[in-house]
Amino acid sequence: MDDSYTGLPTSHLLGSVPAATNDANNTAKQEGDRGRGYHTLDNPPETFEEQPANNWRGVFSISSYTQYFNVDTDVVIFRLISSFNPYGGDFFSKIDANPDLYGLIWISTTLVFVLAALGNLATYLMQKHTGTSTSWSFDVGYMNVAACAVYGYAIVVPLAYYFFLQYMGSNASLIRFWCMWGYSLSIFIISSFLLLIPVEALRWLIIILAGVASASFVALNLKSYIEGNELSVAIVAAFLLQIALAVFIKVWFFA
């Protein structure tokens, strides 16, 4: 599956800066094209013949990544809803034909923003609730920590699992791992809203429930992906890592 990293698929070339192409010499056509985008038709043959020789160039061209974003709104929503169900275990079969990175990127970005914003709000509410009447203060540092934590977790953990599984011999697909871990973070977005309630015991209850749901989503899907039994350590580790993320979120942002 991963040879497609290196090749350039059919590139209906997309709107980069409208360079002065050799064939479009009259400005009228170019100005008309500015709105429509940039439909060049003579580039695909060139890319195809270059493909075997200069594969590394695909890294810098947008068209080689569009295959990972080939989803429609309803597909994304379907995957999102199925990520709320911790006991399905069949997420990988749902994304098998068409894994997407859209979920990973935007769910983690939303989570960063939600943690930073609601974390500040929750800290303020908690302080007001316990009587120490502090005025509102916004700590921008939350944004930093949230970004590092969420992006770091969402990118590094699947990468580590990919390398580990490759080392163990079983066949792993990095994009599918990224996709699955990305969608598993969606539960935390909802629970962040619930964590605003300034009752400490309730907060712990909520985060434990969310953590367990998310972690079992990850673990069950991983288990169904890796058929072998000797890697159950890895599955338990994945479960525990997700729980650790949940606890970290509670402790740092919603103290």
Add this chain to the structure above:
Amino acid sequence: MSHSDTIPLHPSSQSDIDEIENLINASPATVLPARPPSPPRAQIPVSSSLPPPPPKPAPPKPQPHSFPPPLPPPSSSVPAPPPLPSSRPEIAASGFGPAPNTLTEPVWDTVKRDLSRIVSNLKLVVFPNPYREDPGKALRDWDLWGPFFFIVFLGLTLSWSASVKKSEVFAVAFGLLAAGAVILTLNVLLLGGHIIFFQSLSLLGYCLFPLDVGALICMLKDNVILKVVVVCVTLAWSSWAAYPFMSSAVNPRRKALALYPVFLMYVSVGFLIIAID
């Protein structure tokens, strides 16, 4: 060397040659070969409204130059170009036009031209007008000065409003907006949409104008309810401004996928505006 046959700056660009030739025919001697040395001084009175001809002290020096012949005659017919910057905005705007005019015009003319372009782009993007629905027309003459000013202004306003960690606030706001604009554009491209990269950056920057106004109001009046109301209104305005462009750029089945990140970015900026105390 043929002086009558102007050496265009970009010989590969046919249209510019046409324009330059038209200029030559219209006003014969204004378009000089782009000679780097100071002789073009003689043309300074050309495009400006300044009566005193040589603001530059060089005039006596060029005499010993070997190329004086073409210069004195042009200076006589020099008054022709002044309408140039305003009558041919495309040339002046692209900077490809007769080099001496845009290089030697007074700074105020350049600044005025850029400012008027910013204002006209703003009117096209942010305020209701009949061309909004047509993305090709709306921001045809995009530029990046406007977005730059708006982003920096928003960062500065937020930084001034903050009582602690001012520089971190500015960094977060600036980084969020600048990186956000680039990522949003890449998002549309990755989803298979058709937009032009810099045009989209320009549009997202211009759509920040309402949030700038909101941030200014929030900085001056520090009442929470007022802040929430102002930010909601300006947020809705910004989203309304960005909507037609973004939604027409992608496949209709992916419209929400392209619009959601725009909304997320504006909401996070709005939240920063409300929350910064």
